[in-house]
Amino acid sequence: MHLHSLELIGFKSFADKTLFEFHEGVTAIVGPNGCGKSNVLDAVRWVLGEQSAKALRGGEMADVIFNGTDARKPVGFGEVSLTFTNCGSELGVDWHDVRVTRRVYRDGNSEYLLNKTLCRLRDIQALFADTGVGRSAYSIMEQGKIDLILSSRPEDRRTVFEEAAGITKYKTQKKEALRKLEATEANLLRIGDIIKEVKRQIGSLQRQAGKARRYQTLHADLQVLDTHHSRNQLDKLEAELEQARTAIARLEEAESEAHRKIEAGENELAAKRRSLDEVDGEIGDARAEVQRLQNEIAGLRNQIEFNRQRAQETGELIERYTDDIAAAEAKRSEQATQLQEADALIARTNQLLVSKEQEVERLSEALQAARNERAEKEEELRALQLSLSKLESRITSLESDLTGVRARRDATSARITELTKSIGEGNAALQGARADLTAARAAMETERQTAEQRKENLRAAEERLHENQARVANAEKEIARLERTIAEKQARLEVLRQMTEEGHGLEKGSQAVLKGLDDPERLRPAIAGALVASLNVEPEFVPALEAALGRNLHAVVLRDADRAAEIFQQLTTQKLGHAALAIAELSGARAETQPTELPIGAVAWAIDKVDVPAELQTLVGNLLRGVAIVSDLGAALQLKRTVPALHFATLGGEFISAAGIIFGGTAAAASDSMLGRKAIITGLEAECEGLDTERNAAVAARDQAKRELETAMSTVEEARRSHESAHEKSSRSGVEILSAERAVGDEERKLAHLENERNTLDQQVGQADDRIAELECELQAGKKDLESEQGLQVAAEQARESARLREEEAAEKLNELRLAVATERQRHESLVHHREPMAAREAELADLIAARRADIATYQDRLARQARESTEAEASISGHESELELAEQNAAGLAEQRTTRLKAVTEKESELRGLRDSLNDLRDSRGKDEVRQTQLQLRIENLIEHVTRRYQVDLREFAADTFAFQKTLSAMTKKREAAIPETWSVERPNHQNLEQIIAELTRQLDNMGPVNLDAVHEYDELEERYRFLETQ
Incomplete structure (x- = not known):
């Protein structure tokens, strides 16, 4: 099997499609730093199943996707494909070439492909087991991997040897088989436990299922009966509701009609009341006219009676006055003789009195002239006294003002003295505050220098501390390096010793x-x-x-x-x-x-x-x-x-x-050389001893550096405390400087305020001095005027005194003459006094006679006038009586009209009260019907809500099933062992019995308590599971 090529698309730094072809003899990838060697290795490990993003130097798996640069956009997925050739014999597959692909997307989805066919990671791992190809297999060696293997523990190296020996696959299969056996045994034990648990659950669920079935049966019967009964109730309630709505509509129409009638009646009543008010006004006017006429007639009759009485009295007075006239004329004749004699004597005394009175008049004029002169002198004196009083008041006012100004000037001068003293004290305080400020600034500068020095000491101490920390850190690093080197050497020595002991080679x-x-x-x-x-x-x-x-x-x-x-x-x-x-x-x-x-x-x-x-x-x-x-x-x-x-x-x-x-x-390699291995062991032992010595020296140096570090830390701490203390003192000095500056500012402001006040007071003193000079001038002028006025007053008093003396002399002469005149007048008056009664008596008698004659004439005129008045009054009474009769007739007619109209108003009010009572009755009836309507609506809503909540049925859409209802009702009736009444019918069932049945069913359901309705389905599923487990 040969690694043929590696293809990368969007993986890490390989944004474009990149193909690496590995020809025969290529065993390594080399290149400068940053060229992507590690990314190529990461790609190989990743495509072979690496699951740790951290092992691929990332935070998450999406970090392996090219994330873009300033010039290129990021890609949406990353893909790596690894191609092997000559794989048939090694992998035991029919393919000559095997292509493994792994693809990951930014949304986190990923997929594995084997020869472009989707597969699992486990399929790829199983395919390459024991081939040395894997994410951490020995066939892929990154930098430092060989040294890591050599320095690793024997147990870790054993894995490499086992993989090279080709037994890893079988160990994996063995582990998988043992795991499956253990899982099977655990499953068997678990099945036993599950069967017991399921059997126990079946008993509980069987009871719950039975209860649920009973509940469902009762609930179904109750639903049929209750829904049909509720539907019947709904129909009745809706019919009653419709009747209530019809009645409410009818009552609303009646109310509208009553409102209309009441409104028309009220309009008519208002018109009648206005007519009644008009009649009341006319009746009031008529009665007032009747009252006026009656009052006038009564007044005229009273006047006639009064005139009659006065005429009788006047006649009696005329007779008595006639007698008085005759007696008075006799007495008047006698009195006239006596009066002539008295007149002659009075004429002689009167001449003498006239001459004396002329003298008195002359003396009175002289006295009056003296009095006028004295008055003029007194007036002049009063004027002088008034002017003198004003001058004295002015002088007093000037003296008072002068005293006040002087007092204020003295007070201001005293205040200036105080201010001068305060200014001196303020200057002293200001100098002291400035001295304190200077001292505080000097202290601040001293403290600052001290703080700077201590800060420099702290910095030097911290530098020494950092140097010692660096020394300790370097020593720690050196110790760690030595210990790591010693560990590597010892590990290698241990391996070589073990190889020697085991006889390797x-x-x-x-x-x-x-x-x-x-x-x-x-x-x-x-x-x-x-x-x-x-x-x-x-x-x-x-x-x-x-x-x-x-x-x-x-x-x-x-x-x-x-x-x-x-x-x-x-x-x-x-x-x-x-x-x-x-x-x-x-x-x-x-x-x-x-x-x-x-x-x-x-x-x-x-x-x-x-x-x-x-x-x-x-x-x-x-x-x-x-x-x-x-x-x-x-x-x-x-x-x-x-x-x-x-x-x-x-x-x-x-x-x-x-x-x-x-x-x-x-x-053989050098490591397999037996004597070479022995030499290496010897060299390693010597190196380990040397390294131990170096480590001990490094530990000693580290310990010494730590001691020095502790000393430096203590020095730094002490320097820091000293610096903080100096900084704190400097801060306090700064606060003291601020306080001193504030005190200097306060003193300067206070001193400026005192200076301003003293300047102001100085100006006020100058103004007071000017005012005092002005007042003194005015006072001197006033005093001069006072002396002049006082001289004039003395002269005026002397003139007044002379005038008074002349007045007294004239008065004395006048009094003497007046005394003589008084004596003569007394004599004359005595004569006149004696004549006056006689003249008065004569005059009285004449007056009496004239008065009686005048009275008689007046009384006669009055009698004639009263007679005319009585005649006119009688005529007026006749006219007023005719008018009174007409006014009374008019008032009576108006009273009859008012009675008629009042009766109509009363009848209309009674009619309106009846209409209002009817309207209130209609409203009460409508209110009752509306309450009834609301109650019916609530009952309907409650009924619908009850059926919907309990049976999930829309009662309005519910279609009655007569057969199901009759069947259910019959079954429930038989259960109650009660015969159906003869009057029972499907259309008209016995309402009371049906409600009793429904109540009984509801009570039975409520008495059942909580019911697990899913128990039936759960019981069936659990029963089926139990049978399945039993058959395993």
Whole structure:
């Protein structure tokens, strides 16, 4: 079988169709890095069944499809085909060529093809079993695979040897057969368990199926009865619903008619009420007119009666006044005489009184002039006092303003003093805050420098830490490298030792002897081991000594010579191959015939280049006697001619015996060379010891680096803490600087505010000084005006006092004259007083006579006027009585009209009340019918929903099956052992009995509890499965 070609389409970096043809002798693919060698290997492994995307250096299987570049689009699938030729004998198929294809799509689907025919991966694996062709077989070797095999465990290498030996296929078949047997046994056990379980389930399902069948039977009967009964109920309810709808429609029509009548009646009633209101208005007007006329007639009659009474009283008064006139005229005559005498005396006193009164008038005028003068002086004085009061008020106001301004100026000056003091304190505080700020900034700079220094220390410590970490990491890497190298060396050493112990490279017979033949426990104590295992040779002399020893290298050293015959007997009997046994005691003494001098041109005697145990020195010495080592075959031939009795072995592995026979060439790899393997073992042991020493030194260096790392970490931690502390102090200093800057700003703002306030107050003090000067000037002017006014007031008071004195003198004279006038007037008045009663009496009598005569005339006029008024009133009464009669007749007629119209309104209201009551009755009836309609609709909906939910039947579409209904009802009636009543009929069944039957069936179904309706089908399936399992 020969690998003919590899075809790739859209696989990884092979976007286009790529064909690799492998001609005879091609065993490897080489090329520069990145040219796709690994992708070719991945393609071979993938087409042979690799299932791990990670093993193909991907995340998922779709990653093997070409994913596109900047210049090319991705493809939709990836395909790899592998073609083999001359496959008939190797694969046992009829084809000469075998083409294996694997294709995968981006949606995750994939397929395998064998000669373009779809197949399974298992078919491909079975086809190539034991051929060395597979996803992980030894026929495909990637980089490092050979070294991995050499350094792997023996158990792992055994797999390679088994595959090369061709037994992997049979082991796989054996595993598959054993797996199938185990699966069969497990299935048999499982079948037994399943049969038991199924048998147990059959019992439970049988009960459930029986219950389900009973339930189905009862449910079917109930469905037939209930659906027919529900259909009958539906028809009745729908008929009742239609009747209710008809009644509601009829009542709605009646309501509409009643509404129309009520509306017309209300319109008519409104018109009648308006007419009644009009009549009420006319009646009110008529009654008001009647009342007016009655009031006027009553008033006129009262006036007539009053005039009559007053006429009677007036007549009596006229008679009495006539008598009074006669008596008064007699008294008047007597009184006139006395009055003439008094008049003469009064005339004389009157002349004297007139002269005195003239004097009094003159003095009164003088007094009045004095009073006017005094008043003028007082007025002037009051004016001066008023002006003086205003000046005093003005001066007081100016003094008050001056005092206030001075007080405010003093307060402002005090505030300025305080501000000056505060400004001084503020300047001091500002200087202190600035000093604090400067100190804080200096401290900040110090802390910053300290932080920078500590940061630099931290950086240096971290650099040392990183250097130590790098040293530790390098030491760890070196230790790992050394341990990996030691592990590789030891693994290889172990393999070589095991090969040496097992006798690899020896004859099969010798290997069998080393293994102890059929009785290892008995034979192994007599076997010292392979002869070659006891020899130590320098690597450069291995070919020469192997050539010198020849087949003797296959010898096995025996401790007991008596075992030799037995061993050869078993080798011959069992046909285990040839063997060579070396027995030290049979070697005898070492011969001394070897020349003592090494021939010129030879490298060394062969025996001198072998390190042999003491017990085997004689044996090995006899084997290597007379063997000289030369550099090459030409030197050996030349020396052979010179010293023909010696044996010569070359460093290249050629050997010339004493008889002149030349041996040469090679047939085994270096690893199969027994002495070479021994030399390799020795070299590996030395290398392992050296590597152990290096590893120990590396471990010590690592430990030292770790200690230094810990010290560096402590130093870094300390430096970090120190740096953090310095940074924290620097941060605090920064906060202090901010606080100091804030304090400086506050102080500067406060100082500026104080300066502004002081400047403002200074301006206010200047303004106050100007105001004080202005007020002082005004005050001085006011005081001057006050002094002038005060002088005028004194002069005015003096003038007033002079005028007062003159007034008092005139008043005194006037009072004296008035006293005289009063005395004279008193006398005159006394006379007049005595005359006045007489004149008054005479005047009174005259007045009385005139008054009585006037009264009599007035009373006579009044009597005449009252008589006329009474006559006019009587005439008015007659006219008003006629009008009153007409008004009363009109009011009575209107009252009759109101009564008639009120009766009509009352009757219309009664009629409307009746209509409204009828409408309410209609509404109540319609409401009841609508409630009845809603109830019927709910009953219908509930009935339909009940049948639909319980039987999945549309009751409206249900067609009654009279035969099934009668049959079911008869059967149920027989079960109840009750005869069907004579009145029973299909068309009109006994409703009560039917409902009882339905209720009983429903109760029976409810009492059955939960029912598994699938139990019947499950029971049949389980029964069939049980029979099937029983027949297995």
